[in-house]
Amino acid sequence: MPTTTAPLPLPERFPADSIQLREGLDQPTWIVRREILVDLARELTADPETGFDLLLDLCGVDYPDREERFEVVYHLASLRGGGRLRLKVPVPEDDPVLPSLIDVWKGADWFEREVYDMFGLHFEGHPNLRRILTHEAFQGHPLRKDYDPARRWILTEDKMYRPQPEPPMDAEDDMFERMTINIGPSHPAMHGTFRVVATLDGEIISASEVEIGYLHRCFEKMAETHTWQQVIPYTDRLNYCSSFINNVGYCRAVETLLNVEVPPRAVWARTILSEFSRVMDHCVCNGSSLVDSGALTNFWYLFQPREEIYGLLEACSGARLTVSYCRIGGLAADLPPDFEARCRALLETIPAFIDDVEKLIVSNRIWLDRAVGIAAIGGEEAVNWGWTGPCLRASGVDYDVRRDNPYDLYDTVDWDVPVFHGGDVHDRFRVRISEIRESLKIIRQLLDRGMPEGPFIVDDPHVALPPKEVAYNQMEAMIYHFKLIMDGIQVPPGEIYSAVEGANGELGFYVLSDGSGKPYRIKVRPPCFPIFSTFSRLINGGTISDAVVSLGGLNVIAGELER
Amino acid sequence: MSSRGAHPRHPAPYRYTIVERLYLPLLSGLWVTLRHFVRNFFGRGKTYTINYPEERRLYSPRYRGHHILTTRPDGSLRCVACFLCAAACPAECIHIEAGEHPDLNIEKYPLLYNIDMLRCVFCGYCVDACPEEAIIMSNNHDMAYFNRGQSVVTKDELQKPYAYDESRLGYRPHYPEEQAQHAALRHGLVDLVEEARRQGADSASRTAS
Amino acid sequence: MIGESWVTTTFEKLEEWGRNNSFWPLPFGTACCAIEFMSVVSSHYDMARFGYEVVRFSPRQSDVMIVAGTITDKMAPVMKKIYDQMPDPKWVVSMGACACSGGFYRAYHVMQGIDELIPVDVYVPGCPPSPEGLMYGILQLKEKIERDTKKRRKREKAKRADDDGSVAAA
Missing domain, CATH: 1.10.645.10 (Cytochrome-c3 Hydrogenase, chain B)
Incomplete structure (x- = not known):
C-alpha cells in the first residue's frame, strides 16, 4: 500500500508534548494524549477537501509491561484526499477512561463497545457502553494478555439480555398499544445469528435494537x-x-x-x-x-x-x-x-x-x-x-x-x-x-x-x-x-x-x-x-x-x- | 488518487420507466423460467443433480479428505514419530506416542497415532509438514460417527481401509506430473457430472461382467 | 386389547417407514457449515431425492435438527430452547468440526461440542463437511433409526413373551 503523499500538517494549537510523530511502515502514526483526542478529531475532519471522513478501525492493544498499559489505535482515511493516518492513544490501567468519538464518527459506536468488551476501557460519553461480542455472564476482558484463552463462562437462559428498545407506553399516552417483538437469533430471515428486537407501532418499526455476538469465535x-x-x-x-x-x-x-x-x-x-x-x-x-x-x-x-x-x-x-x-x-x-x-x-x-x-x-x-x-x-x-x-x-x-x-x-x-x-x-x-x-x-x-x-x-x-x-x-x-x-x-x-x-x-x-x-x-x-x-x-x-x-x-x- | 467532489448527501432513488410501470418486463422474466422449464422437461437442458450415493462428484486429486498413513514395502508404517504433524496442526488433533524401533536405521516409530476426526479441520498442514511422506489425505469424505469414542481413529484404522488406489488419493506433498488423465478429464468443467455418471456406469458394467 | 392388535402394529410399521423416508430437518445454521447446507438443498445435491426437502425453520414441525456451524456460549441457551421445543421423537445431526467438538476454536466463547447440552445422534466431521459427507451422515442416521426400531421391537416382543410366560406359570 502506498504511503500518504504529503506529510500531514500538525495542528498547531495543541500543546507540543501532546502529539508525537512517528513515521510508520505504512502510514504516519501520531501518539496522542487522550485529553486532546476529541478536539484533534474535530480538527482532522474539518477540512472538506482532505479531512479524514472515514474512521476505518478502532482497536485496543494490551502491553502489560508498559507504564501505560493499554493503547487504543484509530485508523483514519480520507476518501477525498487519499490520506491515511494512525492515531495511538495510551491509556493507563488504573484510570482506563478515554473520550468517546461517537459525535465525530458515528461508526465509532460499536467499535468502542468492542474495545470496552475486549479490554475493559471506558469511553466517556458513549450512550450505550455494554458488552457487544461476549455474553452477559462473561467476566473479565478476553483480549487482555493475562486472560486465559480457554477460560469459559456459562450463560443460562435467565441471564440472557432482554433488550427493551422503547419503554412500554401507557395506554393514556397512546391510543394503540405498542408491541415489542424479537426476531432471531435463530430465524431464517436473520441469516443465522443476528438478533433484532423491534418495537412496532402498527406495522411500522418505531424503535429497534440489534444484538450480535452469537458467533464470536475469538x-x-x-x-x-x-x-x-x-x-x-x-x-x-x-x-x-x-x-x-x-x-x-x-x-x-x-x-x-x-x-x-x-x-x-x-x-x-x-x-x-x-x-x-x-x-x-x-x-x-x-x-x-x-x-x-x-x-x-x-x-x-x-x-x-x-x-x-x-x-x-x-x-x-x-x-x-x-x-x-x-x-x-x-x-x-x-x-x-x-x-x-x-x-x-x-x-x-x-x-x-x-x-x-x-x-x-x-x-x-x-x-x-x-x-x-x-x-x-x-x-x-x-x-x-x-x-x-x-x-x-x-x-x-x-x-x-x-x-x-x-x-x-x-x-x-x-x-x-x-x-x-x-x-x-x-x-x-x-x-x-x-x-x-x-x-x-x-x-x-x-x-x-x-x-x-x-x-x-x-x-x-x-x-x-x-x-x-x-x-x-x-x-x-x-x-x-x-x-x-x-x-x-x-x-x-x-x-x-x-x-x-x-x-x-x-x-x-x-x-x-x-x-x-x-x-x-x-x-x-x-x-x-x-x-x-x-x-x-x-x-x-x-x-x-x-x-x-x-x-x-x-x-x-x-x-x-x-x- | 485525485480528489473528488463532496459525497452525495441524499440518496437519489431509481425512477421507474413507463415500461416498468406497466409490469411489461415481467414477460421476459417469465420467458426465462419457461425456457428453463421446457428445456428441462424435454430433457434438452443439463440436469445438474448428482445422484449420490450411486454417482459421485469427481473431486480433484488434491481433495483433503480422511487421512492415510502410508507404509513401506514391508508393510510397516513410514511414520518415524517426529511430531512435526502434531506441531503444525492448528487444531492440535494429532496425538503420537513414540517407541524405539528395532531396526537401528529407523530411529523411532509411533506406538500410538491417533487423530481426533471431530477436531480436525482438514487444512492439510500435517501433510505439508511431514518430512517422510508418511501422512497423506484421501479423497474419501464419507465419514460419520455415532459417538465421540468412534471418532478418534487409531493408526490401524488410518492405514487399513485404503489399498492405495491412485484415484482415491487426495492431498499429498507433490503430484507426480499431476496425471494427464485427470487434466483431460477435468477439462470441460460443466461436464463433471456427466463424467461422474459415465464412470459410475463403467464401474457398474465392470462389476456386472 | 387394541394395544397389540395386527392393525396397530402394521400401522406403527407404516408410520416408521414414513418417518424414515421423510425427515423434516430444522437447519440450525450459524456459520460456514450453513453455506454448505445450502449446497445440499440446492440443485447439485438435492436432498429432496431422499424425501428430506421439507426444511422447517419452526422447531414444532421438525424432527431432525441439523446443527451446522459454531455454537458459542451466547448461542447455547437458544439452541437448548429450540431443541426442547421439538416434539418427540427427535434426532440431532451435528455437522462440522465446530458443532461436534469446537474444532480448532479452543476458545473462551465457543462451546466444545454441542453434546455438552443436547444429545447427538450422528457426528459428521469436516470443516465444513462436503455435501456428500452430510448426506452420508443423514443416511447413517436413517439406518440408525431403523436399527434402533428393530432392537426396540425385539425387546418389547421378548418382554411380552416373558410376561405371557409368567402369567402362564402363575
Missing part, C-alpha cells in the same frame, strides 16, 4: 496463540463466502512486514482467484437476499455458477469452502495444469446465469416495489458510519481499494468501478451484479496475458517450506523445514495496516509483531461491522418485511462481523 485471541502460518486456516472462516480474499489480505499484511516479494505467478493466481471469490460472494448475497423477498428461482440460478467456482477452488486447494490456499510468500501448491482451461470454461458459463437473473429481477416491478427506496442512506452519512464496499458505492461514493490503493495486479488491468446513487436495496443489488461483470472482465484480461512462469512461492527458507524433493534429499533444507514447522516464521517487530477489497468492502488487517514466533495482536477490520451497526437506523420507520429485505441487501456475514 479469532483474535486464537491468532495470538498460534504461529503466523497457522493463522491462515482461521482467516478462511472470517468471511466464509469468499475465504480466499481473507487469505490474501492476511498474507499480504505479513508479507509487507517481512518485506518479502511474492513471485509473479502467485500474484497472478491470487488476483484471479480473488475475483472468482468475489463473484461467488455476490452470488450468495444476491441469491439469499432474493430468497428473503420471495424470489426463490434466482437462488437456484445464482447457486449454479457458485458451485462451478467451488470446483475450481477445490481443484487448486483441495477444499470447497475453506480453501487455505495462500501461504505467506505465495501459494500452498502450484496451480493445476488445467487451471486456465477451467477458468475459461467458467468465463463462458457464468454470464448466462447472471443474464437470467437480471432479466428476472432488475426491471421487474414486483421487485422494484420491494426494493427501491428501502433502507436508503446518503453517501455522506454512510461514510460517517464507516461504510465501504458495494454498499457504499450504491450510495454514490466512488471508493474501491482495488483502484485507490492498488495491490496485486489491479492497476495493470482495465476495469470500472460501478457506482449507483440510490443508496437503497435495489442499487446495492445492481452494484453487485455490475461488479460480477467487472470481475469477469478483470479475469479475462489476466488470462489473455498468460500465466507467468516461475515458482509459486518465494524461495526463502526462512519463510516458505522448501520443496519436498529438496527437503527429502538435502540436510540443510531438512533443518530449515524442521525449524519452520517447530518455531514458525520469525516476523520482525513492527506494525502494519494492510487492506484489500473484500466482497463487502475494505478488509483490513492490522498486524502487530513483537519478534516472537507468534502474532502479538491481529485486528481485523471487518467491512460489515460498521455496516451492520447502522442497521437499526436503516430499519426504523419501515415495516418488518422491509427490514428483512434490507438485511439481505447488506450482505452481513456473521463470521466476519463477530470474528
Whole structure:
C-alpha cells in the first residue's frame, strides 16, 4: 500500500508534548494524549477537501509491561484526499477512561463497545457502553494478555439480555398499544445469528435494537496463540463466502512486514482467484437476499455458477469452502495444469446465469416495489458510519481499494468501478451484479496475458517450506523445514495496516509483531461491522418485511462481523 | 488518487420507466423460467443433480479428505514419530506416542497415532509438514460417527481401509506430473457430472461382467 | 386389547417407514457449515431425492435438527430452547468440526461440542463437511433409526413373551 503523499500538517494549537510523530511502515502514526483526542478529531475532519471522513478501525492493544498499559489505535482515511493516518492513544490501567468519538464518527459506536468488551476501557460519553461480542455472564476482558484463552463462562437462559428498545407506553399516552417483538437469533430471515428486537407501532418499526455476538469465535485471541502460518486456516472462516480474499489480505499484511516479494505467478493466481471469490460472494448475497423477498428461482440460478467456482477452488486447494490456499510468500501448491482451461470454461458459463437473473429481477416491478427506496442512506452519512464496499458505492461514493490503493495486479488491468446513487436495496443489488461483470472482465484480461512462469512461492527458507524433493534429499533444507514447522516464521517487530477489497468492502488487517514466533495482536477490520451497526437506523420507520429485505441487501456475514 | 467532489448527501432513488410501470418486463422474466422449464422437461437442458450415493462428484486429486498413513514395502508404517504433524496442526488433533524401533536405521516409530476426526479441520498442514511422506489425505469424505469414542481413529484404522488406489488419493506433498488423465478429464468443467455418471456406469458394467 | 392388535402394529410399521423416508430437518445454521447446507438443498445435491426437502425453520414441525456451524456460549441457551421445543421423537445431526467438538476454536466463547447440552445422534466431521459427507451422515442416521426400531421391537416382543410366560406359570 502506498504511503500518504504529503506529510500531514500538525495542528498547531495543541500543546507540543501532546502529539508525537512517528513515521510508520505504512502510514504516519501520531501518539496522542487522550485529553486532546476529541478536539484533534474535530480538527482532522474539518477540512472538506482532505479531512479524514472515514474512521476505518478502532482497536485496543494490551502491553502489560508498559507504564501505560493499554493503547487504543484509530485508523483514519480520507476518501477525498487519499490520506491515511494512525492515531495511538495510551491509556493507563488504573484510570482506563478515554473520550468517546461517537459525535465525530458515528461508526465509532460499536467499535468502542468492542474495545470496552475486549479490554475493559471506558469511553466517556458513549450512550450505550455494554458488552457487544461476549455474553452477559462473561467476566473479565478476553483480549487482555493475562486472560486465559480457554477460560469459559456459562450463560443460562435467565441471564440472557432482554433488550427493551422503547419503554412500554401507557395506554393514556397512546391510543394503540405498542408491541415489542424479537426476531432471531435463530430465524431464517436473520441469516443465522443476528438478533433484532423491534418495537412496532402498527406495522411500522418505531424503535429497534440489534444484538450480535452469537458467533464470536475469538479469532483474535486464537491468532495470538498460534504461529503466523497457522493463522491462515482461521482467516478462511472470517468471511466464509469468499475465504480466499481473507487469505490474501492476511498474507499480504505479513508479507509487507517481512518485506518479502511474492513471485509473479502467485500474484497472478491470487488476483484471479480473488475475483472468482468475489463473484461467488455476490452470488450468495444476491441469491439469499432474493430468497428473503420471495424470489426463490434466482437462488437456484445464482447457486449454479457458485458451485462451478467451488470446483475450481477445490481443484487448486483441495477444499470447497475453506480453501487455505495462500501461504505467506505465495501459494500452498502450484496451480493445476488445467487451471486456465477451467477458468475459461467458467468465463463462458457464468454470464448466462447472471443474464437470467437480471432479466428476472432488475426491471421487474414486483421487485422494484420491494426494493427501491428501502433502507436508503446518503453517501455522506454512510461514510460517517464507516461504510465501504458495494454498499457504499450504491450510495454514490466512488471508493474501491482495488483502484485507490492498488495491490496485486489491479492497476495493470482495465476495469470500472460501478457506482449507483440510490443508496437503497435495489442499487446495492445492481452494484453487485455490475461488479460480477467487472470481475469477469478483470479475469479475462489476466488470462489473455498468460500465466507467468516461475515458482509459486518465494524461495526463502526462512519463510516458505522448501520443496519436498529438496527437503527429502538435502540436510540443510531438512533443518530449515524442521525449524519452520517447530518455531514458525520469525516476523520482525513492527506494525502494519494492510487492506484489500473484500466482497463487502475494505478488509483490513492490522498486524502487530513483537519478534516472537507468534502474532502479538491481529485486528481485523471487518467491512460489515460498521455496516451492520447502522442497521437499526436503516430499519426504523419501515415495516418488518422491509427490514428483512434490507438485511439481505447488506450482505452481513456473521463470521466476519463477530470474528 | 485525485480528489473528488463532496459525497452525495441524499440518496437519489431509481425512477421507474413507463415500461416498468406497466409490469411489461415481467414477460421476459417469465420467458426465462419457461425456457428453463421446457428445456428441462424435454430433457434438452443439463440436469445438474448428482445422484449420490450411486454417482459421485469427481473431486480433484488434491481433495483433503480422511487421512492415510502410508507404509513401506514391508508393510510397516513410514511414520518415524517426529511430531512435526502434531506441531503444525492448528487444531492440535494429532496425538503420537513414540517407541524405539528395532531396526537401528529407523530411529523411532509411533506406538500410538491417533487423530481426533471431530477436531480436525482438514487444512492439510500435517501433510505439508511431514518430512517422510508418511501422512497423506484421501479423497474419501464419507465419514460419520455415532459417538465421540468412534471418532478418534487409531493408526490401524488410518492405514487399513485404503489399498492405495491412485484415484482415491487426495492431498499429498507433490503430484507426480499431476496425471494427464485427470487434466483431460477435468477439462470441460460443466461436464463433471456427466463424467461422474459415465464412470459410475463403467464401474457398474465392470462389476456386472 | 387394541394395544397389540395386527392393525396397530402394521400401522406403527407404516408410520416408521414414513418417518424414515421423510425427515423434516430444522437447519440450525450459524456459520460456514450453513453455506454448505445450502449446497445440499440446492440443485447439485438435492436432498429432496431422499424425501428430506421439507426444511422447517419452526422447531414444532421438525424432527431432525441439523446443527451446522459454531455454537458459542451466547448461542447455547437458544439452541437448548429450540431443541426442547421439538416434539418427540427427535434426532440431532451435528455437522462440522465446530458443532461436534469446537474444532480448532479452543476458545473462551465457543462451546466444545454441542453434546455438552443436547444429545447427538450422528457426528459428521469436516470443516465444513462436503455435501456428500452430510448426506452420508443423514443416511447413517436413517439406518440408525431403523436399527434402533428393530432392537426396540425385539425387546418389547421378548418382554411380552416373558410376561405371557409368567402369567402362564402363575
